[in-house]
Amino acid sequence: VSSPTPERLATWRLFFESAWALLDVLDRELAAECSMPLRWYDVLVHLEEAPGERLRMGELGNQILSSKSGLTRVIDRMEEAGFVRRERAGGDRRVIEVVPTEAGVAALTAARPIHRRGIQEYFASHLDDRDVAAVSRALQKVHDEVRAAR
Amino acid sequence: VSSPTPERLATWRLFFESAWALLDVLDRELAAECSMPLRWYDVLVHLEEAPGERLRMGELGNQILSSKSGLTRVIDRMEEAGFVRRERAGGDRRVIEVVPTEAGVAALTAARPIHRRGIQEYFASHLDDRDVAAVSRALQKVHDEVRAAR
DNA sequence: AAAGATTGAGAGATCAATCTTG
DNA sequence: CAAGATTGATCTCTCAATCTTT
Numbered sequence: 001v002s003s004p005t006p007e008r009l010a011t012w013r014l015f016f017e018s019a020w021a022l023l024d025v026l027d028r029e030l031a032a033e034c035s036m037p038l039r040w041y042d043v044l045v046h047l048e049e050a051p052g053e054r055l056r057m058g059e060l061g062n063q064i065l066s067s068k069s070g071l072t073r074v075i076d077r078m079e080e081a082g083f084v085r086r087e088r089a090g091g092d093r094r095v096i097e098v099v100p101t102e103a104g105v106a107a108l109t110a111a112r113p114i115h116r117r118g119i120q121e122y123f124a125s126h127l128d129d130r131d132v133a134a135v136s137r138a139l140q141k142v143h144d145e146v147r148a149a150r
Numbered sequence: 151v152s153s154p155t156p157e158r159l160a161t162w163r164l165f166f167e168s169a170w171a172l173l174d175v176l177d178r179e180l181a182a183e184c185s186m187p188l189r190w191y192d193v194l195v196h197l198e199e200a201p202g203e204r205l206r207m208g209e210l211g212n213q214i215l216s217s218k219s220g221l222t223r224v225i226d227r228m229e230e231a232g233f234v235r236r237e238r239a240g241g242d243r244r245v246i247e248v249v250p251t252e253a254g255v256a257a258l259t260a261a262r263p264i265h266r267r268g269i270q271e272y273f274a275s276h277l278d279d280r281d282v283a284a285v286s287r288a289l290q291k292v293h294d295e296v297r298a299a300r
Numbered sequence: 301a302a303a304g305a306t307t308g309a310g311a312g313a314t315c316a317a318t319c320t321t322g
Numbered sequence: 323c324a325a326g327a328t329t330g331a332t333c334t335c336t337c338a339a340t341c342t343t344t
Contacts, residue, residue, distance in 0.1 A: 004274035018293040019169030094326045124154035126291035134284030141276035143168040244304045
């Protein structure tokens with residue numbers, strides 16, 4: 001386990017700065033045009049994709065990389081905005097499941113084209129087909145390792 | 151300006167999730183082992199690279215992508231920790247320049263191997279030479295565009 | 301008035317401690 | 323006691339308003 005080569009350090013820095021700037025720009029865009037932080041969008045997408053369109057607090061926290069307590073506040077605010085509901089699961093009464101409301105689904109539907117436009121403008125439009133394949137291949141390994149490390 | 155292709159959306163998601171997880175892991179690592187947030191590290195690196203090892207508040211804020219007020223607080227804390235000093239520039243007395251102290255330089259020197267080990271472990275070691283070239287090529291365009299968009 | 305930086309108020313995140321159920 | 327979730331204290335970030343200097 002040594003230090004990265006200079007080329008790899010330069011690549012890291014490009015990745016780091018691009019990522020920081022992209023998250024910043026896309027979050028502002030979504031906040032300005034949809035009154036929705038990127039985190040809420042992320043929550044709604046994960047709920048949409050979950051079997052039964054519902055996830056336990058703990059599972060949702062793992063997926064969106066939020067601390068347990070952080071997620072509690074996020075869901076508090078989303079519930080207050082009318083985008084999700086908390087439901088007690090059937091068997092185990094310690095478990096809370098988060099479910100999107102109709103308003104939440106509608107908000108995601110409205111936000112999606114805005115967000116995708118931003119992804120296209122700031123990210124996707126600058127990658128040709130070779131770039132897409134290469135970046136995917138490279139980041140797949142990084143993604144798996146870093147998510148496992150938590 | 152249309153919507154990204156499915157392959158590009160998948161690549162974006164890989165990028166988004168990897169970046170979020172990497173920033174989280176590396177920030178925790180640095181905080182745990184060096185008592186220094188990633189932001190401080192970033193500030194110290196930018197100061198080290200600046201001509202004269204000093205930057206105005208405004209310029210530093212642009213480089214590390216912090217809001218003006220956000221940077222004021224960051225520098226408050228770093229100054230309190232003894233890592234940087236504020237100095238009034240010669241000519242224009244509205245300008246404040248930020249300069250690293252000896253303790254700040256030492257802290258960066260101590261943190262660098264730790265941080266680079268993390269970069270190696272979670273990012274660089276998973277990229278072969280082809281990946282490095284491809285990712286750099288792809289992200290260079292993204293980086294330039296998104297930084298210009300601010 | 302404009303530029304550079306700071307301040308006050310409020311939102312968002314985390315850790316450790318706590319409550320509830322198993 | 324352990325697991326799931328919330329709460330309290332605290333820290334960081336951002337926006338809008340303010341202060342100082344040009």
